[in-house]
Amino acid sequence: MPKTSYTGRHRPASKPSRGRQFVVPVALLGTTVAGGFVVRDAGASELSPEAAAMKNVSNSVAGLGLTADPDALAAATANRAGARSSRDMARDAKNLIVDATASASGAAAQAQAAADQATAAQAAATKAKAAAAAKAKRDAAERALAAAHRWVAPVSGYTLTSGFGFRWGKMHPAQDLACAVGTPVHALSSGTVIFAGWSNEGYGNFVKIRYWDGTVSWMAHNSRLLVAVGDEVAPGQQVAYSGSTGNSTGPHVHLEIHPGDGAAVAPRTWLASHGINL
Template sequence: MAFTRATGKHRRPSRMTRRSANIAGIATLAGAGVVGTLSSPAFAAAEPVAATVEDTGLNAIVVADTLAEQIDAQAQAQQQAADAAAAKAKAEAEAKKRAEEAKRKAEAKAKAEREAKERAAREAERKRLNTFVSPIAGSYVSTAYQAGGAAWSSGSHTGIDFHAASGTSVRAVGMGTVVEAGWGGAYGNNVVVKMNDGTYTQYGHLSSLSVAVGQSVTPGQQIGLAGSTGNSTGPHLHFEARTSPEYGSDIDPIGYLRAHGVNL
């Protein structure tokens, strides 16, 4: 003889057992089409109290499912926010990197351009300093080198004369240092410059001086004004080229200037 578990007042069915039974019963009724038709007063009287979570377990399942969906949705939202923040941070980092690279290139370009300009300026200055000019701009030779006559104590002209009105600007023909500036006897007011190549140039009969001994001069720099001081018959510039500062070491001034690129 088989024994069954006691029920009734001696042992109440467990909660899980009742919930399972209720779910199974509801499923059976639904399958038989009964749930949808149970609206008669007799059924209402037989079931006066609505099913609770403890009675059926359906509400608990629905609540649990809803809570799980909310947790999943929240987790997804948090993940999306984290992904968006990471993407934004990455984009900002890349933008910053591109900006820094562009800045570096711009600075490198500006530096290269600046250095190129500085090199060009230095080269232009080097050329200028190595360039020779005529002692009087736009003038011409009025008396040739070694011209003879009683006007010169040596019997010949030791330099060349440039036509110039009194007060005309007289320029250093090249870069050098002033070794004499003042009265020069027959030369009147004169300036002697030791050139950078070791030669000397002399400028005589000046009405006034613009430089002093020891001063450096550059090509085209004014050293005085033309005049008619000393042994002179009228305003002009007497120009000499020498191998030393001493009288008698003169060389052909026209050949000297032409050798340095000055056409007369």
């Protein structure tokens, strides 16, 4: 605080000089100015210090574009109120932003969840489709295998004559099926032809087939063969026409069954166990 501070009315008037500075009490400035002003004396030499101070303040305030106008005070107050409102608005806006951010985060999370769900559903659908395709493939393979492994009768329209057993003191290891010459003779199941040709042992035109389970069938006395060694045959595929070639007393198919290409067994019994009843 400079020595030139003026705080009372009893100080004798001194001769102010240009450039002196005064600190003006707040009370002198009324309600317009909310603090002390340090003002520069401007031509107040003939005035009392009080008057000079007031004049300086007025000049300075005027020079600063300030007035003691109540309207200005109201405006300033309104501005402060406005400033408060602005702060409130800023706070509200911040809250809105926070809320909006939270909402956006929530929406994003929901969208992500929906996307995840859609992806999972798509994956499940793809998996189900693949599983269905695999099952269809398995089913088709099973059907194909079942079809390939089915057993069928060698001829149709036959009469059972000599069966498996002793005939005239001699073993007959076959089942004879009497039928007209030229009756189609079929493979019993899927297999490979292991002999097809003339037999020097009395079987005439003779065909042997080894099936998928290892069983071998013999079919003899045919009039004509339709397959050759090595041919792959399917169940029911025609392999010959029946006849009476070789050591035969009449048109018929001489059928032998050799499980595992071993000893012959009773054809009717074996076929019955494979669903074929002669």
